[in-house]
Amino acid sequence: MTRRNFIATGSAALFFVRDPALADSTPWYRRACRWGQTNITEKDPVRYDIAWWRDYWKRTYVQGVIINAGGIVAYYPSKFPLHHRAEFLGDRDLFGELSEAAHQDGLAVLARMDSNRVAENFYRSHPDWFTRNASGDPYRADDKYITCVNSGYYDEYIPDVMREIIQRSHPEGFTDNSWSGLARESICYCDNCARKFRDGTGHALPKKHDWSDSTYREWIQWNYARRVAIWDQNNRVTKAAGGPDCLWIGMNSGSITGQSRSFRDCKAIWERAEILILDHQARGAAGFQENADTGKLIHGILGWDKLMPESMAMYGTGGRTNFRMANKPPAEARMWMIEGFAGGIQPWWHHVAAYHEDRRMYKTAEPLMRFYKDNERYLLNRRPWATVGLVWSQRNTDFYGQDNTAELTDLPYRGFMQAMIRARIPYTPIHIDNIAPEARNLKALILPAIGAMSEPQCAAVRRFVDGGGSLIATGPTSLYNEWGDARTDFRLADLFGVHAPANVSAERKSTPQSQQTYLRLSPELRASVPGPKAGDEPAPIGQRHAVLRGFEETDILPYGGVLEPMRVDAGVIVPMTFVPPFPAYPPETAWMRQPKTDIPGLVLNKRVAYLPADLDRRYGRENLPDHGDLLANLVRWAAGDSVPLEVRGPGLLDCNVYVQPGRLVMHIVNLSNTGRIPIDEYLPVGPLSIRLKLPKDLPSRRVRLVVSGVTVTPKIQDAWATFKVDSVVDHELVILE
Ligand SMILES: [Zn+2]
Numbered sequence: 001m002t003r004r005n006f007i008a009t010g011s012a013a014l015f016f017v018r019d020p021a022l023a024d025s026t027p028w029y030r031r032a033c034r035w036g037q038t039n040i041t042e043k044d045p046v047r048y049d050i051a052w053w054r055d056y057w058k059r060t061y062v063q064g065v066i067i068n069a070g071g072i073v074a075y076y077p078s079k080f081p082l083h084h085r086a087e088f089l090g091d092r093d094l095f096g097e098l099s100e101a102a103h104q105d106g107l108a109v110l111a112r113m114d115s116n117r118v119a120e121n122f123y124r125s126h127p128d129w130f131t132r133n134a135s136g137d138p139y140r141a142d143d144k145y146i147t148c149v150n151s152g153y154y155d156e157y158i159p160d161v162m163r164e165i166i167q168r169s170h171p172e173g174f175t176d177n178s179w180s181g182l183a184r185e186s187i188c189y190c191d192n193c194a195r196k197f198r199d200g201t202g203h204a205l206p207k208k209h210d211w212s213d214s215t216y217r218e219w220i221q222w223n224y225a226r227r228v229a230i231w232d233q234n235n236r237v238t239k240a241a242g243g244p245d246c247l248w249i250g251m252n253s254g255s256i257t258g259q260s261r262s263f264r265d266c267k268a269i270w271e272r273a274e275i276l277i278l279d280h281q282a283r284g285a286a287g288f289q290e291n292a293d294t295g296k297l298i299h300g301i302l303g304w305d306k307l308m309p310e311s312m313a314m315y316g317t318g319g320r321t322n323f324r325m326a327n328k329p330p331a332e333a334r335m336w337m338i339e340g341f342a343g344g345i346q347p348w349w350h351h352v353a354a355y356h357e358d359r360r361m362y363k364t365a366e367p368l369m370r371f372y373k374d375n376e377r378y379l380l381n382r383r384p385w386a387t388v389g390l391v392w393s394q395r396n397t398d399f400y401g402q403d404n405t406a407e408l409t410d411l412p413y414r415g416f417m418q419a420m421i422r423a424r425i426p427y428t429p430i431h432i433d434n435i436a437p438e439a440r441n442l443k444a445l446i447l448p449a450i451g452a453m454s455e456p457q458c459a460a461v462r463r464f465v466d467g468g469g470s471l472i473a474t475g476p477t478s479l480y481n482e483w484g485d486a487r488t489d490f491r492l493a494d495l496f497g498v499h500a501p502a503n504v505s506a507e508r509k510s511t512p513q514s515q516q517t518y519l520r521l522s523p524e525l526r527a528s529v530p531g532p533k534a535g536d537e538p539a540p541i542g543q544r545h546a547v548l549r550g551f552e553e554t555d556i557l558p559y560g561g562v563l564e565p566m567r568v569d570a571g572v573i574v575p576m577t578f579v580p581p582f583p584a585y586p587p588e589t590a591w592m593r594q595p596k597t598d599i600p601g602l603v604l605n606k607r608v609a610y611l612p613a614d615l616d617r618r619y620g621r622e623n624l625p626d627h628g629d630l631l632a633n634l635v636r637w638a639a640g641d642s643v644p645l646e647v648r649g650p651g652l653l654d655c656n657v658y659v660q661p662g663r664l665v666m667h668i669v670n671l672s673n674t675g676r677i678p679i680d681e682y683l684p685v686g687p688l689s690i691r692l693k694l695p696k697d698l699p700s701r702r703v704r705l706v707v708s709g710v711t712v713t714p715k716i717q718d719a720w721a722t723f724k725v726d727s728v729v730d731h732e733l734v735i736l737e
Contacts, residue, residue, distance in 0.1 A: 027245045028108040028172045029275035032064035033376060034369055035309045035348035039112070040068050042087040044354040045075065045094050050101055053354070056362060057105060060349060060369040064309075065102050066175055066277075069095045069111035070161050072118060072144070078164060080157075082122045099169040110249075110277070111171040115158050116178035117144035129153035131181070131188040134207070139186055149181035149226055150192040159237040166242040173247040174238055175277050180227045180250070180262040185209075187219070197222060211402045217483055220398060223263040231269055247274055254280035254294035254310075256397050257405040266394050267431060270301035278310040281350060282317040282332075286414050286620075288339040288674060289421050289654045292667070295343020296384060296656070297392065297429035300438075305381055309346040312337050314361045324352040327360040331730075332678035335669075337368045338731045341379055342656045342667035347372050375706060378665045378735060382658035385695075387443040387642040388635055389430035390416055393450055393457075396432070399484030400451030400476065400508075407511045407617065412449035412474060415620030416631055421671075423632035424647040424655045425639070435460040444470040444638035448616045451476035452484050458491045465495055470607040470638035474616050476507055497572035497605030498612070501564035511617060514560040516590075518579035519601040519613060521548050524555040545575045545604065547633045557626045561614050563599050576601035576613070609634050644693035651685035653728070659695055666692065666734040668725065686727035692736065694719050706733040 036057055040048065057065065068075045074083045076095040086094075099109045123130055123138060123145040131139040131148045139146045147153040162174060182188050189205055197205050197219065206216040234248035252269065253259050259266050270276060276298060283290060291310075298308055314333055316323030337347055349365040356362075372379065392413060401409035420427045430438050432450065435457075445464055450473070453461075458478055465471050478491040479500055486504045493499050501507075523542030544552075551557065556579065563578040578599035583589040601613040611634070619627035636643065647655055651672040658665045673683050696719075703712045703723045707730075714721035714736070725732055 027274075028064070029245070029247060029307065032108040033307060033309070033346045033380070034060070034062050034372055035064045035066065035346065036060060036062040037066035037112070037311065037348060037350045038354050039066075039350060039352050040075070040094075041353050042073060042089075045086055045089045045092055048094060048098075048354040050097060054101055054105060057102070057107065060366050061373045062107060062349075062369070064108035064110065064172070065098075066110045066112050066348075067095055067098045067102070067171075069113060069165050069169075069171070069174075071112075071114035071176070072116070073114075076165070076168060078161065080161060080164070082118070082125055083161060084119055084122070093168070095165070096169045099171060103170075108172040109169070111162075111165050111169070111174045112177065113158070113161070113174055113179075114177040115147065115154070116181065117141055117146045119144060126153070128191065129157070130190065131186070132190045133186070134189050136189070139182060139188070146182055148188055148190050148192060149230060150188070150196050151190065154181075154230060155233070159234070162234070162237055162248070163241045166238065166246065170242065172245065173249055174234070176248075176250050177279070178251070178262075179230065179234075180264055184220070184223070184261045184263060209403075211399070211484060217399075220263075224265045224268075227263045228265055228268045228272075231272060249273060249275060249277050251277050251279045252298075254278055254291070254298065256392060256394055257401070257410055260394060260397050260401075260405070266298075267301055267433065270298055273302060273306070275306060276302055276308040278308055278345065281311050281313040282328075283336055283677070286417070288335045288669070288671060289417070291336055291339035291345065292343035292654055292656055292669070293417055293429065295340060295345040299344045300429055300434065301431055304344065304383055307346050307380075308344065309348040310340050311348050311350045312340065312365070313350050314364050315350075315352055325356060325358060327358045328364065329678045329680045330360075330364045331680050331682055333364045334368060335671075335674065335679065335730065337365070339654065339669055341368075341372065342654060342669050342731070344379070344382070375733060378660070378663075378706075378733065382660045382665055384426065384428040385644055385657040385659045385664060386426035386428045387441070387644065388420065388425060388427040388639050389435075389438060389442045389445045390420070390427050391430050391432050391435070391445055391447050391450060393432040393452070395454075395482055396450050396452045398452075399482060400449070400480055402484065402508075404508070404511075408451070408508065409449060411620035412614065412616040413620070415616035415618065415627070416446050416448050416635075417620075418623075419616075419619055419628040419631035420635060421654050422628050422652060423635070424645060424653060425632065425635055425643055426645050426655065426657050427635075432457050432460075435464055439464050439467060439469065442469060443640060443642035444472065444635065446635070446638075447471065447473040447477045449475040449477060449614070451478075452480045452482055453478045453491060454482035455491070457482075461492060462495065465608060468607075470609075470640070471495060472609045472611065472634050472638050474611040475614050477610075479504060479507070495605065495608045496603060496610035497569040497608070498600060498603045498610055499567040499569075501566050503564060506564075510562060511614060513562065515562065515581040516584045517559045517562060517581045518556040518592075519559045519576040520579050520596060521551055521555055521557065521576055522574065525552055545573060547602070547604070547609070547630070547637045548575055549633055550629055551626075557630065558624060559601070559613055559615075560618055560622070563601060563612055565597075565599050566612060568600055568603060569605070571605075573604040574598075574600045574602065575604065578613070607638070609638060646691040647688055648690075649686060649688035651728075653685070653688070657692065662698060662737060664692060664694065664698065664736040666690075666736070668728050668732040668734065670728045670730055682730045684727045684729045686725060688725040688728065689722070690725060690734075691720050691722050694721055694736070698736070702737055704735040704737070706735060707731060
């Protein structure tokens with residue numbers, strides 16, 4: 001027997017252990033940090049080299065594997081005649097063989113299901129278990145038929161299949177690829193849905209997508225509740241059949257928009273989950289940094305003591321085409337994993353198919369899996385060392401964002417995320433309903449276009465400000481109620497010191513446009529490098545507000561959006577005003593028709609900054625450095641001297657700092673020149689000069705740079721540690737103890 005020991009206890013449960021002393025106390029879902037998944041095809045039963053994969057498990061230090069079991073395709077001889085066996089399975093029990101091998105190797109096994117769709121013969125046998133459109137025709141995906149979450153397929157058939165799998169092979173738990181059924185775009189009009197919706201709400205199903213229709217809104221909430229009920233129901237089934245630690249844990253996305261489209265209630269589900277299985281395989285438009293943000297955002301609900309392995313594709317993704325059989329450029333694959341670690345995510349390599357002719361893909365994960373194993377104590381059970389909270393709300397994504405979440409809710413959040421990463425300001429994502437419990441750790445809250453806000457949510461923000469916190473709010477924040485209906489004014493107008501424009505209904509539609517508009521900085525300055533005078537109007541001289549620091553050589557900033565007149569309360573500061581659009585072409589016409597207005601572009605009211613100009617959205621989309629600088633200035637102004645980190649030196653660095661008892665842990669991820677997808681090399685940056693504020697009980701004497709393998713002595717002054725990092729290639733893990 002290897003250093004891993006193996007204990008089988010009766011029929012219900014198998015426990016794997018690294019340390020025999022922990023065998024009886026810590027369940028698998030708190031111990032299995034490193035995962036692997038060979039996501040097989042129907043062809044694989046005849047070419048699955050189990051011995052080779054067992055060696056690969058060992059080489060990559062996995063503690064758990066995800067093995068295809070059933071659903072669309074069964075990889076064992078199921079007793080259910082409609083459970084379609086893989087085309088090349090024959091009578092083989094591939095799932096059982098792999099589970100046994102994994103258990104012998106001391107690994108946890110998750111049985112992978114996909115309960116979303118089945119073949120036509122299944123549909124013919126149970127037509128009442130399938131989704132239907134308004135005409136009564138079944139919804140299909142290619143040649144498969146989509147099952148209904150309100151039918152016996154979910155209530156009877158899937159539970160029976162899971163019981164069968166548990167009895168045969170005793171997996172530690174179940175995942176399900178697309179467990180949450182028909183996505184929001186389609187309304188299911190099957191008899192089960194019609195009856196259950198009427199029983200639950202008293203209404204007939206909504207006739208069409210219409211966010212202003214109260215029945216449609218109820219249908220949205222009813223759908224969320226059903227998915228939570230499925231989560232609980234499946235867990236009751238697996239625990240009853242497989243013991244209290246046999247969990248059903250579905251699959252979740254890291255995208256709030258994605259979760260919303262699938263009716264997955266992030267807060268309800270992530271609060272329930274003992275471990276979260278994250279299907280978020282590669283970067284999107286927000287870059288690698290999205291993964292660290294996702295990790296922090298989910299841990300904020302899940303808890304920082306729980307595990308969240310994430311499927312990390314070793315095959316070609318991220319471009320326009322998925323190349324399931326080709327090696328992903330290792331620099332691209334590694335950077336996604338590294339940013340996951342920086343957000344508290346655990347590694348999980350993912351290969352599609354059990355046989356590959358591109359064998360390079362087997363080399364990518366190994367070094368980072370070893371890095372994770374060697375440094376696990378720094379990567380788990382920690383809390384963000386940050387004083388700025390970036391607020392998110394799935395309710396806002398739904399009822400303010402509606403069908404345009406990319407523009408209305410995702411980009412404003414992303415703009416602040418990117419601006420703070422670029423400025424090396426540590427932040428932590430905060431769910432809007434967790435403001436009160438998180439408030440004591442935070443100096444500033446950012447509400448990026450949180451349009452839809454309930455009365456209690458508005459009250460929580462007000463209490464945060466009353467308690468001494470600072471606030472940055474943008475665009476429509478608090479202009480709508482929790483159903484997305486416009487109020488006559490911002491509910492937080494008293495905090496903002498400004499009142500909503502008369503024409504609020506245009507607000508949602510105006511966001512994507514981009515015209516040649518500007519923001520005028522006030523007062524205008526006579527710059528150190530004077531330009532020519534404009535006619536007979538001499539530039540005034542004055543003292544600008546600190547939020548405009550760095551813009552001394554300009555009186556305008558490019559903007560791109562359009563602002564409406566707003567009534568401003570007495571006593572507030574308006575450091576920026578709107579310059580309306582004027583032609584860009586031909587150049588002869590490109591002069592400001594109205595150089596000055598009193599339309600506010602930014603309003604400061606004591607510790608509250610309200611930004612009517614959607615610079616957050618625009619920075620998320622367009623990357624203009626001026627917009628990023630202004631957003632960072634606002635955050636620094638709001639957070640005051642509470643920001644616990646300063647990093648000097650070149651490059652785009654994602655810096656995340658965490659606190660553990662007696663220790664600070666800092667991730668520096670070098671994102672410089674990672675804009676191109678995929679990347680194929682890293683360009684080192686450095687030296688970096690770092691100042692880090694120490695917690696009260698941490699008299700740090702020693703700074704360890706784990707990746708570089710060096711220890712440096714910090715200079716300590718006034719509870720700040722100052723030290724140097726000579727060079728960062730891809731990442732550095734800094735430990736202060
Ligand atoms: Zn239905």
